[in-house]
Amino acid sequence: RKEVEQDPGPFNVPEGATVAFNCTYSNSASQSFFWYRQDCRKEPKLLMSVYSSGNEDGRFTAQLNRASQYISLLIRDSKLSDSATYLCATRNPRGYNKLIFGAGTRLAVHP
Amino acid sequence: SQTIHQWPATLVQPVGSPLSLECTVEGTSNPNLYWYRQAAGRGLQLLFYSVGIGQISSEVPQNLSASRPQDRQFILSSKKLLLSDSGFYLCAWRPARNNEQFFGPGTRLTVL
Numbered sequence: 001r002k003e004v005e006q007d008p009g010p011f012n013v014p015e016g017a018t019v020a021f022n023c024t025y026s027n028s029a030s031q032s033f034f035w036y037r038q039d040c041r042k043e044p045k046l047l048m049s050v051y052s053s054g055n056e057d058g059r060f061t062a063q064l065n066r067a068s069q070y071i072s073l074l075i076r077d078s079k080l081s082d083s084a085t086y087l088c089a090t091r092n093p094r095g096y097n098k099l100i101f102g103a104g105t106r107l108a109v110h111p
Numbered sequence: 112s113q114t115i116h117q118w119p120a121t122l123v124q125p126v127g128s129p130l131s132l133e134c135t136v137e138g139t140s141n142p143n144l145y146w147y148r149q150a151a152g153r154g155l156q157l158l159f160y161s162v163g164i165g166q167i168s169s170e171v172p173q174n175l176s177a178s179r180p181q182d183r184q185f186i187l188s189s190k191k192l193l194l195s196d197s198g199f200y201l202c203a204w205r206p207a208r209n210n211e212q213f214f215g216p217g218t219r220l221t222v223l
Binding site: 031032034041042043044045046049087089091097098099101102103104 | 143145153154155157160162170199201205210211212213214215216217219
């Protein structure tokens, strides 16, 4: 089983829709969770950290469910510019400040 | 503010040729530095990380090596490239007190 798993998608949604992605992790001792956005042929860019109590940044909301070992990213009022691949990452509890990344979920927002 | 540079941006090399990719960070000191590879349609694979000058940890056995000759410089090398070395190579840095990592623009390597 992979340490971090994501549905590869693609998620095809119309503009204005609300879409949510989940990311499951296998190690219950995992700490520090993140969502990155990666545009085609570009580097990943940090979208937001995920806090235990959940956090929101504009149209983006991140949640952590430790009991079920997953994090989620909710995007409200989707824009065409939200089309990208979304990577989740968790800090490796066994490693020295290393992050383990999921393979990403692709989102395509259409007019 | 901090910035991270990588060069070259793209590279096409024949099998068996050497490789040297460079990564430099500005605006910070004593960062943790990381090399990742992303194969087409795949996730990020951590190759090497460094917590200081001359300190390199390797994550996976391979024909690549890394060096950190200066605090803010991280180099990825190979003596002889394989076809399987093709991919998108990303350097990342982590501030001393945070867990987030920030990526450079990457080098797209094609081995023919």
